[in-house]
Amino acid sequence: MQDDVQYDEIDHWIRTTRPDIWRRLLPLHVFYKNVITQKIAGNCEFLACFEETEQVAMDVVAWVETLPEDLVSGFNLLSQSYDELKQTQRITGQVLTRKANRLRRNLRRVLDLSPERDRIQQSFDAEKLTASKTFIVVPDRQNPDTGLSAHDLRQWHLKKHYAVTLAIADSLHDFATGFLDYQGLFLTLTLPGSYHACSYEEAKAEISRRWKSVRRKAREKDILLPGMTALELQNDETPHYHIQLYVDPSQRAWLEEQILQAFPNEVDRQADAIKDIRDVLSVSRYLTKDYGKPETSLTFIGLTRDIRSRYTSIHAGKRYGTLSDARVATAHRLIKRKALGGTALLLMRRFSDERLNRISARHPDFHYVRRGMPRTLTALVHVMHFRTVKDFNASPVSQTSMVRRQNSIRTTALHSDVISSCLEVEGSKNCWLMRLAGDFWLLAL
DNA sequence: AACTACGCTTAGCTTCCGCT
DNA sequence: AGCGGAAGCTAAGCGTAGTT
Numbered sequence: 001m002q003d004d005v006q007y008d009e010i011d012h013w014i015r016t017t018r019p020d021i022w023r024r025l026l027p028l029h030v031f032y033k034n035v036i037t038q039k040i041a042g043n044c045e046f047l048a049c050f051e052e053t054e055q056v057a058m059d060v061v062a063w064v065e066t067l068p069e070d071l072v073s074g075f076n077l078l079s080q081s082y083d084e085l086k087q088t089q090r091i092t093g094q095v096l097t098r099k100a101n102r103l104r105r106n107l108r109r110v111l112d113l114s115p116e117r118d119r120i121q122q123s124f125d126a127e128k129l130t131a132s133k134t135f136i137v138v139p140d141r142q143n144p145d146t147g148l149s150a151h152d153l154r155q156w157h158l159k160k161h162y163a164v165t166l167a168i169a170d171s172l173h174d175f176a177t178g179f180l181d182y183q184g185l186f187l188t189l190t191l192p193g194s195y196h197a198c199s200y201e202e203a204k205a206e207i208s209r210r211w212k213s214v215r216r217k218a219r220e221k222d223i224l225l226p227g228m229t230a231l232e233l234q235n236d237e238t239p240h241y242h243i244q245l246y247v248d249p250s251q252r253a254w255l256e257e258q259i260l261q262a263f264p265n266e267v268d269r270q271a272d273a274i275k276d277i278r279d280v281l282s283v284s285r286y287l288t289k290d291y292g293k294p295e296t297s298l299t300f301i302g303l304t305r306d307i308r309s310r311y312t313s314i315h316a317g318k319r320y321g322t323l324s325d326a327r328v329a330t331a332h333r334l335i336k337r338k339a340l341g342g343t344a345l346l347l348m349r350r351f352s353d354e355r356l357n358r359i360s361a362r363h364p365d366f367h368y369v370r371r372g373m374p375r376t377l378t379a380l381v382h383v384m385h386f387r388t389v390k391d392f393n394a395s396p397v398s399q400t401s402m403v404r405r406q407n408s409i410r411t412t413a414l415h416s417d418v419i420s421s422c423l424e425v426e427g428s429k430n431c432w433l434m435r436l437a438g439d440f441w442l443l444a445l
Numbered sequence: 446a447a448c449t450a451c452g453c454t455t456a457g458c459t460t461c462c463g464c465t
Numbered sequence: 466a467g468c469g470g471a472a473g474c475t476a477a478g479c480g481t482a483g484t485t
Contacts, residue, residue, distance in 0.1 A: 095452070095481060137447070137485080148446055156446060212457085213469070219458090220467090297478075299456065305477055352457090 005041040007033035010057035021061045024072055029079035031119050035111055036060060068199065071106055078103035079120065082127035100124075105237050106199045114235055162288060164311055165298055169228050169244065169284040171341030172300065173277075176226050176246035178342050179359065179374050183252060184277030187243040192265040196238050204231070204239045210262040211241060215301070217258050223251050224353060224368065226302035230287040242287045244277065245301070304350045311335075314348060323349065330385055343381050360385060 007030065015022040025033065040059045064072070077100050080088060089096055104121050108114070115121055132151040139147040176182040189211065195203045211229070218225050227245035234240055247255050256274055260266060266273035277283050288298060300307055310323075317332045319325065327347045334344040345351075346360040358365035360381050369378050 089482090098453085098480060101480095135483095139485085153447065208456085209470090215457085216469085297455080299478095301457090305456080305475095308477090 005037050005053070005056060007037045009053050010037060010060060013054055013057040014061060017057075018061050021064055024075065025064065027076035027079055029120055032079070032107065032111075035113060036063070039111060067110065068106075071103060071110075071199075074099070074103040078107060082124050082131065085124075097128075102200070106201075109197070109200060109237055112236070115237065160312075161308070164308055164315070165288055166284050167315075167335070167341070168300065168303070168307060168311055168345075169287070170280060171345045172226055172228065172246075172303070173244075173280040173284075174340070175342030175345050178377050179346070180224075180226075180246070180248070180368055181370050181372070181374055182226075182246040183249050184280065184283075185243075185245045185247060185252075185255075186275040186277050186283050187241065187245060187259065188273055188275075189241040189243065189259070189263050189266060190234075191238060191240065196236055200237060200239070207231075207239055207241060211243075214255075214258050214262050218255070221254075223248065223255070224302065224356075225255075226351075227300070228284075228287060229299050229301060231297050244280075244283055244287055302352050302356075303345075304352055307348075307350045310348055310350055314344075326385065342377070346381055347385060 011022075014025070037056065037060060040063055041056045077085075077088075077096060080100065085096055085100055101121075101124075104118065104124075105115075108118055108121075129151065132154065133149045135150040136145070136147045137150055137153055139145070173184060177184060189207070191203055191207050195206060208231075215225065225245055225247060227243060229244075230242045231239050232242060256270075259274065260270065263273070313319070314323075314328055314331050315335050317328070319328055327349070331344045331347040334340050334347075346356075349357040349360065351357050353368075355365045355367040359369060359378055364378060364382070366375075366378075369375055
């Protein structure tokens, strides 16, 4: 019975008893009015208000009065269809789509309504999709009515952007695990349940404040935390973080402590909140799964903000800023070969921390470079970039034509204790750096 | 298998400053 | 000392409109 309560039944009571509230509710779409009515009626004890539509009406009024003012004053905007909103935009000269979407989201949050069940949102999105699909940007030669729509082009663009993001994430993994010897962590950070009722903006500010405090402490302690964060929406449209993070193993305990201090609600499910990264590709895929959805943002930590545009340019072989042609050319080759991503990243010099960028300088900064594999890889970068060994990119060579360059490599960067007898450089199937009988060899296949 | 332009929002960083 | 809020800055990001 309660489920069938419609706003119509209480409209008259509200109009005569509380005209002020009635006027405020007037512009609200009837769909939302009914959802509100049914929610309030469902909240009542069955016997207490089964027959009393008046009681329901009073409760609705009381409930509306608890809503924040900005939401109530947005009732008109959030109820408009896509066409109506376009009309309003033409009149006011303002862009209102995002505002309307936000208002609807916050209304859904107080109503405990999922986006899928929000018919107004669904039809708004559908109309918008139709509009962008029917706008033909690049017509076919034969039939001008078909061709590439604005929607097609946007999807294409998103796909490109997504691929770049995945590639950078993979390179960052390669760099952090290879050059820094760091451990990869996969964090899932959520807000306590009490934040599921407030507005989206408040929840987002809160989770961002918490995560910021962790990063701030790390920065103050001069602890490097490269990684990538993805802010996503849960089903009830509360934001949560997925974070791919790399940390010095000796700082890991400290970091976990700080994370749990900032997110005390995660203490109980610590094993889920903080995981080791074993398969970087699946983690990156998971992090980027919502890419392109509204309010889903992907940010790299420890890389400058123009990393994506720089990566894209270099991928296309274009010059970028003050980066030398040699760096662009080498990085371009590596990207094309999908090998040695960490090296490519170093050559791009786009780390926020200059000490990382200086690893690939002629006089390297060894602040973050440990002994062992990291030093070896750093040596490899120098061999590649400063061309101590000329034939690195030559076509396949047989073992007998390996070039012996003992002295030149040694004077560039290698220290005699860093290379084991024979090792395969991780991430590349085409390149081996070897030490045989006291001599260094670089073999390109 | 685009491109420009615009305006608003946001992340990340820095600095200041009050509190303890 | 250390923490953390507030505020300001800048470059990116985002959503959109308009166009050929």
